[in-house]
Amino acid sequence: MRGPTGKALRTWAVTTVVVTLLGVLAGLLWSKIVPTVEYVVIQGKPLLADPEGQGPVGMDGRFALIVVLAGIGCGGLAYLAGGRDNDLALVLGLAAGGLAAGFLAWKVGHQIGLADYEHAVRTAKEGASVDGVAQLRATGIVTFWPILAVGTYGVLELFVRRLPAGDRGEPGTGEPDEVGRGQLDLQATAPGGDVDRREP
Template sequence: MRGPTGRLSAMRFLVTWAVTAAIVTLTGPLVGVLWAKTVPEVTYVIVQGEPLLAQPEGQGPIGIDARFALIALVAGLLCGVAGFLAGGRGDDVAMLLGLAVGGTAAAVLAWKIGHTIGLDAFQDAVQTARDGTTVTGVADLRAKGVLVFWPLPAVAAYGLLELVVRRLPAGDRGEAGAGEADEVGGDEFDLESAPAGRDVDGREP
């Protein structure tokens, strides 16, 4: 049977995971708006009521995917760093899972929200335009694989910082412990206990 300590540990794990995932997820819509406002314009030609790329081999659609990948990469790195700064020893697994799940959800939300900006006007223009008319498209992803550019960098940044930065154990603030030099009255004294019958220097009393 799991004792109170085990239940508290499991509860802390779930709370850390859920809160981390939720916070990261909530940043997705903001990134989606930023993406939609900064993508290069892509022109479509209306042919029999259907929008077709005016330049199928152009750099526009590729630029849209690349812009999303770049923004998601930066967002993922920032989330990883923020997660590391907010976390502590004992929270690593929960934080990593939260960054992975939240980063994936945030990337999907960013894509969906960004795609909806200006979508109604684009669809209306397509429906009312005559053949040969050109309309400007909206942000959309052709390479769905760029969605991983958020969760993977977030997890990688957290893991790298965990390897490079040495965290203090819980409750340790760097105070000198037993046997370490300490400053008393301007002189250094060894606080290690002296052997029985001798002083700290090993001399007979």
């Protein structure tokens, strides 16, 4: 497929895939930084050893921190890497990829050490303690990633002037922006003549 539509689809697909894959890294990071939560095995079932403890809240909080930073980072990088012709495709890619990444981060982080945890619960004696794995109780947090990615992109689009493709921010000879601001463009004058091209 060629033309603008084909380019937009490629941009959407690449953005979605790249952002989604970041969810794996986010999940691995989450599993490494979650606080340790201890469970007591009662009648073969794991129960929180300290129901009033901050461990479960800390798990949710650290997951939220990761997806918030990831969402803002993805939105900012997509804005810097994109062009004006790619806005819609990038936004759709950030939304789809961000949602998939948030879900993937949750599942990947939860799976790390899960087999060992389940084995420990099955083989534990009555009243024995086991350390849990990363668990997300407030599952709605996964939506923070796409919301903040799209929101960051939108805010930058509204308040930051993006240079056109190929423009490095250095106005060329006789550009309209120079004339409109009342600036004198000496480069526009032919060598050895004035602006009316009359010899001195």
